[in-house]
Amino acid sequence: xxxxxxxxxxxxxxxxxxxxxxxxxxxxxxxxxxxxxxxxxxxxxxxxxxxxxxxxxxxxxxxxxxxxxxxxxxxxxxxxxxxxxxxxxxxxxxxxxxxxxxxxxxxxxxxxxxxxxxxxxxxxxxxxxxxxxxxxxxxxxxxxxxxxxxxxxxxxxxxxxxxxxxxxxxxxxxxxxxxxxxxxxxxxxxxxxxxxxxxxxxxxxxxxxxxxxxxxxxxxxxxxxxxxxxxxxxxxxxxxxxxxxxxxxxxxxxxxxxxxxxxxxxxxxxxxxxxxxxxxxxxxxxxxxxxxxxxxxxxxxxxxxxxxxxxxxxxxx
Ligand code: F6P
Numbered sequence: 001x002x003x004x005x006x007x008x009x010x011x012x013x014x015x016x017x018x019x020x021x022x023x024x025x026x027x028x029x030x031x032x033x034x035x036x037x038x039x040x041x042x043x044x045x046x047x048x049x050x051x052x053x054x055x056x057x058x059x060x061x062x063x064x065x066x067x068x069x070x071x072x073x074x075x076x077x078x079x080x081x082x083x084x085x086x087x088x089x090x091x092x093x094x095x096x097x098x099x100x101x102x103x104x105x106x107x108x109x110x111x112x113x114x115x116x117x118x119x120x121x122x123x124x125x126x127x128x129x130x131x132x133x134x135x136x137x138x139x140x141x142x143x144x145x146x147x148x149x150x151x152x153x154x155x156x157x158x159x160x161x162x163x164x165x166x167x168x169x170x171x172x173x174x175x176x177x178x179x180x181x182x183x184x185x186x187x188x189x190x191x192x193x194x195x196x197x198x199x200x201x202x203x204x205x206x207x208x209x210x211x212x213x214x215x216x217x218x219x220x221x222x223x224x225x226x227x228x229x230x231x232x233x234x235x236x237x238x239x240x241x242x243x244x245x246x247x248x249x250x251x252x253x254x255x256x257x258x259x260x261x262x263x264x265x266x267x268x269x270x271x272x273x274x275x276x277x278x279x280x281x282x283x284x285x286x287x288x289x290x291x292x293x294x295x296x297x298x299x300x301x302x303x304x305x306x307x308x309x310x311x312x313x314x315x316x317x
Contacts, residue, residue, distance in 0.1 A: 001031070001032065001033060002027075002030075002032040002033070002095065002096060002275065002276070003032065003033045003034075003035060003092065003093055003094040003095060003096065004023065004027040004032050004033070004034055004035065004094070004096045004097075004098065004272060004275055005034075005035040005036070005037050005049060005089065005094045005096070005097045005098070006020055006023045006024065006034070006035070006036060006037065006068070006097070006098045006099075006100065007036075007037035007040055007041065007043065007044065007068060007097070007098075007099055007100065008020065008040060008066040008068045008069070008070045008100045008101060008124065009040035009041055009070055009071065009072075009073075009099060009100070009101040009104070009105040009108065010040070010070060010072060010101040010102045010103075010104050010105045010124075010125065011070070011101075011102065011125060011126065011127075011252060012064075012065050012066045012070045012138075012252055013124045013125050013126045013136070013137055013138025013139075013141075013142070013252065014064045014065075014126075014137075014138045014141035014142065014252075014253070014254055014255065014256035014257070014260055015124065015137035015138050015141060015256040015257075015260030015261060015263065015264040016065070016066040016068075016070075016100055016124045016137060016138065016264070017057075017060040017061065017063050017064075017065070017066055017067055017256075017264075018060075018061050018137075018256060018260065018261045018264035018265055018268070019100050019122055019124060019137055019264035019265070019267055019268040020036065020057060020060070020066065020067065020068060020100070020268070021057040021058075021060055021061055021265075021268070021316070022264060022265045022266075022267070022268025022269050022272075022315075022316055023098050023268040023271060023272055024036070024052050024053075024054065024056070024057045025054055025057065025315060025316050025317065026268060026269045026272040026273070026315045026316070027272050028053070028054055029314075029315045030272065030273075030276050032272075032276075033051060034051070034052045034053075035049050035050065035051050035052060035092070035094055036049070036050050036052045036056070036067075036068050037049050037068065037097075038050065038068055038069050039068070039069040039070065039071045040068075040069070040070045040071040040072070040073060040101070040105075041071070041073045041076045041085065041108050042071045042073045043068075043069070043071075044085035044088060044089065045073070045076070045081055045084050045085050045088070047088040047091075049088065049089075049092060049094070061261060061265075062255055062256065062261070063255070063256075064141075064253045064254045064255055064256060065253065066100075070101070072104065073108075076108050076111075082108075082111055082112065082115060083115070085112065086112065086115045086116065086117060089117060095117070095118055096117070096118040096119075096120075096275040096280075097109070097112060097117050097118065097119050097120075098119075098120050098121075098122060098268075098271045098272070098275070099112075099119060099120075099121050099122070100121075100122040100123075100124040100137070101121075101123075101124050101125060102123070102124070102125035102127060102129060102130065102136070103125075103129060103130065105121065105124075106121050106130065106283065109121045110281070113280055113281045117280075118275055118278070118279075118280035119280055119281060120271040120274050120275055120279070120280070120282050120283075120284065121282070121283040121284065122137065122264075122267045122268065122271055122283075122284050123135075123136035123137060123267075123283070123284065123285070124136060124137040124138055124264075125137075125138060125139070126138045126139055126141075126142035126169060126170075126176065126251055126252055127139075127169070127170045127171045127173045127175070127176070128170075128173060128175040128176065129170070129171060129172065129173035129175070130283070130285075132283050132285045133283075133284070133285035133286055133287070134285070134286055134287045134289060134290070135259075135263065135286055135289065137256075137260055137263055137264045137267065138252075138256070138260060139175065139176070139260075140257050140259045140260055141254060141255070141256045141257045141259075141260045142169070142176060142251045142252065143176060143179050143180055143183070144254075144257055145247075145250060145251050145253075145254055146168050146169075146176055146180040146247055146251055147180050147183050147184055149166075149245075149247050149250070150166055150180055150184040150186070150217065150219070151184060153166060153217070153245060154184065154185075154215075154217060157215045157216070157217060157243075158214060158215050160215075160241065161214055161215050161239075161240060161241070162215050162216075162240055162241055162242060162243055163205060163215065163216040163218060163231070163234045163235070163238065163240035163241075163242040163243075164215070164216070164217050164218070164242070164243055164244075164245070165218045165220060165227045165230050165231045165234070165242065165243070165244040165245075166186075166217065166218070166219050166220065166227070166244070166245050166246075166247060167220050167221075167222055167227045167244070167245070167246040167247060167248075168180055168219055168220070168221055168222065168247055168251070169222050169247065169248070169251045169252075170191075170221050170222060171222070171223065172192055172223065173192070173221075174189075174191025174192055174193045174194070174221045176221070176251070177189055177190070177191045177219050177220065177221040178191060178193070178219075180219055181217075181219040184217060184219070185217070186217040186218065186219045187204070187208050187213065187216045187217055187218065188201060188204055188205070188208075188216070188217075188218040188219070189218075189219045189220075190218070190219070190220045190221065190224055190225070191220075191221040191224065192221060192223075192224065196224050196225055198225070198230070198233065201218070201230070201234075202233060202234065202237045202238075205218075205234050205237065205238050205240070206237060206238055209238050209239060209240065215240065216240060218230075218234075222246075227244040227245075227246060228244045230244065231243055231244040262309075263286060265312060265316055266286075266309075266312055267284045267286070269312050269315050269316070270284055271284055272315075
């Protein structure tokens with residue numbers, strides 16, 4: 001009998017609950033026992049591990065955050081601390097673990113795999129900074145939140161002929177910024193990837209003013225520069241009176257979008273099926289939103305993605 005545990009770790013992300021539900025339901029579908037680890041790796045160390053039934057993960061598909069709780073546990077880098085976690089899992093006879101989170105979570109999972117636990121990692125982070133996957137669970141919901149906020153800022157920015165500087169989350173990754181910048185029609189997007197030279201940005205603002213722009217939106221990824229200072233500098237070199245807003249933690253919350261629910265459900269099923277097949281040390285990814293092209297005559301014969309979804313549905317109830 002396989003025993004599969006699941007945990008969520010690092011910054012929470014909308015859709016994590018949908019992934020937990022999929023993991024638990026799929027494990028039960030295959031006749032395994034399912035366990036939830038509370039509060040991320042901390043719960044592994046503190047033996048906060050509880051068997052879960054199908055109803056324990058009912059009514060959570062549409063909920064933001066994570067019912068399992070999450071934490072950051074820097075001491076998990078220490079082998080003795082991880083040793084306690086491994087021992088706790090072994091005491092319960094749990095031989096498989098699914099970790100849902102970002103890069104820190106993945107590193108913890110790799111270490112546990114090296115200590116003999118079968119580990120599968122699912123990308124769950126609003127930052128979208130896991131290199132192997134095009135999209136992580138939570139990214140699109142956070143993006144929708146950022147877009148909603150920037151659209152609202154645009155209204156007042158336009159009315160008052162302002163330059164509105166908006167700080168968006170993402171840790172060291174500019175994805176939330178560049179995606180929201182494109183979706184909101186921002187004039188300037190500043191991320192680690194674009195680099196930041198203040199004088200250049202100020203010049204861009206002046207050029208925009210010359211070209212007759214009534215107002216401007218500047219999206220800045222977090223950890224790049226002080227957006228309030230930047231707004232002041234913009235005001236000093238242009239006719240725009242300028243304001244800054246930091247979107248902050250609202251980007252982490254909220255009901256997961258349709259995309260994140262489906263992505264999380266599919267990834268959860270896939271993760272358990274890998275464990276069923278005695279696989280370990282693997283990270284789930286998606287690259288399904290690629291833009292491509294094919295001859296028109298082949299377009300109508302292309303495989304229908306939805307057929308695939310019926311296979312997932314049977315494991316999720
Ligand atoms: O990783 C998600 C994230 O929200 C980042 O965008 C942000 O830099 C960080 O977490 C904030 O972390 P904390 O919740 O520890 O303040």
